[in-house]
Amino acid sequence: xxxxxxxxxxxxxxxxxxxxxxxxxxxxxxxxxxxxxxxxxxxxxxxxxxxxxxxxxxxxxxxxxxxxxxxxxxxxxxxxxxxxxxxxxxxxxxxxxxxxxxxxxxxxxxxxxxxxxxxxxxxxxxxxxxxxxxxxxxxxxxxxxxxxxxxxxxxxxxxxxxxxxxxxxxxxxxxxxxxxxxxxxxxxxxxxxxxxxxxxxxxxxxxxxxxxxxxxxxxxxxxxxxxxxxxxxxxxxxxxxxxxxxxxxxxxxxxxxxxxxxxxxxxxxxxxxxxxxxxxxxxxxxxxxxxxxxxxxxxxxxxxxxxxxxxxxxxxxxxxxxxxxxxxxxxxxxxxxxxxxxxxxxxxxxxxxxxxxxxxxxxxxxxxxxxxxxxxxxxxxxxxxxxxxxxxxxxxxxxxxxxxxxxxxxxxxxxxxxxxxxxxxxxxxxxxx
Amino acid sequence: xxxxxxxxxxxxxxxxxxxxxxxxxxxxxxxxxxxxxxxxxxxxxxxxxxxxxxxxxxxxxxxxxxxxxxxxxxxxxxxxxxxxxxxxxxxxxxxxxxxxxxxxxxxxxxxxxxxxxxxxxxxxxxxxxxxxxxxxxxxxxxxxxxxxxxxxxxxxxxxxxxxxxxxxxxxxxxxxxxxxxxxxxxxxxxxxxxxxxxxxxxxxxxxxxxxxxxxxxxxxxxxxxxxxxxxxxxxxxxxxxxxxxxxxxxxxxxxxxxxxxxxxxxxxxxxxxxxxxxxxxxxxxxxxxxxxxxxxxxxxxxxxxxxxxxxxxxxxxxxxxxxxxxxxxxxxxxxxxxxxxxxxxxxxxxxxxxxxxxxxxxxxxxxxxxxxxxxxxxxxxxxxxxxxxxxxxxxxxxxxxxxxxxxxxxxxxxxxxxxxxxxxxxxxxxxxxxxxxxxxxxxxxxxxxxxxxxxxxxxxxxxxxxxxxx
Numbered sequence: 001x002x003x004x005x006x007x008x009x010x011x012x013x014x015x016x017x018x019x020x021x022x023x024x025x026x027x028x029x030x031x032x033x034x035x036x037x038x039x040x041x042x043x044x045x046x047x048x049x050x051x052x053x054x055x056x057x058x059x060x061x062x063x064x065x066x067x068x069x070x071x072x073x074x075x076x077x078x079x080x081x082x083x084x085x086x087x088x089x090x091x092x093x094x095x096x097x098x099x100x101x102x103x104x105x106x107x108x109x110x111x112x113x114x115x116x117x118x119x120x121x122x123x124x125x126x127x128x129x130x131x132x133x134x135x136x137x138x139x140x141x142x143x144x145x146x147x148x149x150x151x152x153x154x155x156x157x158x159x160x161x162x163x164x165x166x167x168x169x170x171x172x173x174x175x176x177x178x179x180x181x182x183x184x185x186x187x188x189x190x191x192x193x194x195x196x197x198x199x200x201x202x203x204x205x206x207x208x209x210x211x212x213x214x215x216x217x218x219x220x221x222x223x224x225x226x227x228x229x230x231x232x233x234x235x236x237x238x239x240x241x242x243x244x245x246x247x248x249x250x251x252x253x254x255x256x257x258x259x260x261x262x263x264x265x266x267x268x269x270x271x272x273x274x275x276x277x278x279x280x281x282x283x284x285x286x287x288x289x290x291x292x293x294x295x296x297x298x299x300x301x302x303x304x305x306x307x308x309x310x311x312x313x314x315x316x317x318x319x320x321x322x323x324x325x326x327x328x329x330x331x332x333x334x335x336x337x338x339x340x341x342x343x344x345x346x347x348x349x350x351x352x353x354x355x356x357x358x359x360x361x362x363x364x365x366x367x368x369x370x371x372x373x374x375x376x377x378x379x380x381x382x383x384x385x386x387x388x389x390x391x392x393x394x395x396x397x398x399x400x401x402x403x404x405x406x407x408x409x410x411x412x413x414x415x416x417x418x419x420x421x422x423x424x425x426x427x428x429x430x431x432x433x
Numbered sequence: 434x435x436x437x438x439x440x441x442x443x444x445x446x447x448x449x450x451x452x453x454x455x456x457x458x459x460x461x462x463x464x465x466x467x468x469x470x471x472x473x474x475x476x477x478x479x480x481x482x483x484x485x486x487x488x489x490x491x492x493x494x495x496x497x498x499x500x501x502x503x504x505x506x507x508x509x510x511x512x513x514x515x516x517x518x519x520x521x522x523x524x525x526x527x528x529x530x531x532x533x534x535x536x537x538x539x540x541x542x543x544x545x546x547x548x549x550x551x552x553x554x555x556x557x558x559x560x561x562x563x564x565x566x567x568x569x570x571x572x573x574x575x576x577x578x579x580x581x582x583x584x585x586x587x588x589x590x591x592x593x594x595x596x597x598x599x600x601x602x603x604x605x606x607x608x609x610x611x612x613x614x615x616x617x618x619x620x621x622x623x624x625x626x627x628x629x630x631x632x633x634x635x636x637x638x639x640x641x642x643x644x645x646x647x648x649x650x651x652x653x654x655x656x657x658x659x660x661x662x663x664x665x666x667x668x669x670x671x672x673x674x675x676x677x678x679x680x681x682x683x684x685x686x687x688x689x690x691x692x693x694x695x696x697x698x699x700x701x702x703x704x705x706x707x708x709x710x711x712x713x714x715x716x717x718x719x720x721x722x723x724x725x726x727x728x729x730x731x732x733x734x735x736x737x738x739x740x741x742x743x744x745x746x747x748x749x750x751x752x753x754x755x756x757x758x759x760x761x762x763x764x765x766x767x768x769x770x771x772x773x774x775x776x777x778x779x780x781x782x783x784x785x786x787x788x789x790x791x792x793x794x795x796x797x798x799x800x801x802x803x804x805x806x807x808x809x810x811x812x813x814x815x816x817x818x819x820x821x822x823x824x825x826x827x828x829x830x831x832x833x834x835x836x837x838x839x840x841x842x843x844x845x846x847x848x849x850x851x852x853x854x855x856x857x858x859x860x861x862x863x864x865x866x867x868x869x870x871x872x873x874x875x876x877x878x879x880x881x882x883x884x885x886x887x888x889x890x891x892x893x894x895x896x897x898x899x900x901x902x903x
Binding site: 149160 | 839841842843844867868869870871873874877878897
């Protein structure tokens, strides 16, 4: 008797996924709850486990197929006997081989901000002219900003999108000139946004994953929307390093987690955010939404790139709770197990390029937030002390990228100054001065 | 009278008022409707839209019988008209329609109070004592002013509804005048002028501006003038009427050209004054309650139909804009929803205007003149009914469909039609515009064959690419 494998609920407002990888092939034995297939959505990847034991009888949706919630992925035959199959490799490593290594630049992963314009067209049928343009040009309708009623795509939206796409792409010379003519002949019917390009013999063309495409679009969208710039400062880490040296053992003994740098920066940021609420706010249309909570997004590395789960009500967490939560995020990110809900919301972001060796950088805003703090590597530098002497001090550069539409220069600079003051004298956090 | 206060009291039972009342009641609001006329339905049902369309249909059939039946091989000899019978039918249509509104009021449990309503406080409407009726005071949370409009008078030409008539009198003439002068080449003037011309009057239309249907697309206006001229209506454009003198034989009008260069007089049995309508807010007591009014007499409202006095709203002809029944209906509906705490929004660019002459004339969105003035680049698709199969089968080929779409995005900006059933054909354009559709979207939508609406499809094809059938 055959059991169907269907696409499960994918999360709030996520209706589609792409089949990324099958862990079993047709004919292989499958145990109940064994991971069978990996699906990729805009925000996370998730596994679908076998609903029953048996043999994988049919794969209905191949790798790279787009599937909707509830769609049929495959079938398991509970009665059949399977041929012994070689053990598959750990799925994560294989799937990620295609991905370029995460960039050292702290770039936030897809902002979990609601995107109503993208969600609606998935349900509403395309207007006839829109359908033709999308098919003629091989476009993804969900990638085109929609301005019509109820989020519908209009012909004008598609034309504008094509115009921007056409204008943005340079026309690269084909690597092999004789090959250019036949390629040009076949290309026009399915004219891409970009002019056709012949892949050279020493080049490998890899399709962008859905995740990377969404990240790319959201990064550009953030950059195009906010009046984004970065202000810099530096802080002397001596006091924090001494505090850690003094309390590291007792902290770990009592709380079961190491006292790292992040908790200090989270707490210092909250002191500053309380004083400069615009940095914790969000622009929505003509309004500014001030948030009376501190949900700090923490950028953590995962094999697919940076993900940014949210530390909820960070102001109410102790140092130990902050460290524990962040450590848990890190572990689960490496295993690809951060949930969609954990990525949503967030009023401010902290990213640490220092763990990769970055000395200074200009982080990109995690839309729709208005501020992001960049931490960097700690480097001993000669500093002039108050009494005029010169000492080698452990210094960290701090960067705050902010949305100048609602955060003015004075606020941004003051924010960093306050963070610096709290790091250089952590008792300020306790006394809130 | 001590009674639970109402949630809404609507003053005026025209299309704006009665629709607002029904919607308010549907949303669970305790609603009252005050109307000074003995019958509900306002100008539209009693002395406007409905009776005029009844007479237009009757006179249209008479025209067809006398002028086109022979082409179809129908032999009938000369037909005559019994005006009294025509009026009787018109009255029964009006009567039935008005009864329909009574039914809707009962169905929705709306309290109807007959009498002149006056706003005596921001939460109170007093209805004057009529004959045999006591004065009533209605306490209410909200008031919607929907008292509509009245005929705009022309100084020097005093209306007596016998020899010098407004549209009201034009709907009740007891016999066909030999000659009729219509002052005003707008919708009402041309519709009523058509009725009486068809029934046998010699009709002359005098208009101050230089075109018929001022405000409609220029190309449509010109074509309309040409067609009505061929039907026998004489036009004196760029002419103003300076005075009228009544004698027992008729009316003598003195006119002069707008540039003042020439003067003339003209005799007519009946003169119809149709130069427009003005808001009717008499007896509402607005100045006492402090409701602000513009210097042209319209009630001032914000985007949510609120006047400057919280809880007092106004809609329809009283606030200006297009003085159309369906515009008032939309506003009444939305206003009731806003009062009930919902949000509401009307796209005024997607409200059609229709003239029920024959051929009919209809338009929605921007005219070519407006687009040129706004500096918007546009494309035009035009298709004549003479190339439409259905129109030819019907022997009714005057007119064309014109679609204007944005040059870059192809979004439909305006659609203008003169021809058979234009008033109904325009509706798909209105829907298309509400959804921001492009001309190509309309062109790629199937239209039944053989249908008049194929002319719309062909015009859309012409706007975005090329028409097929011309």
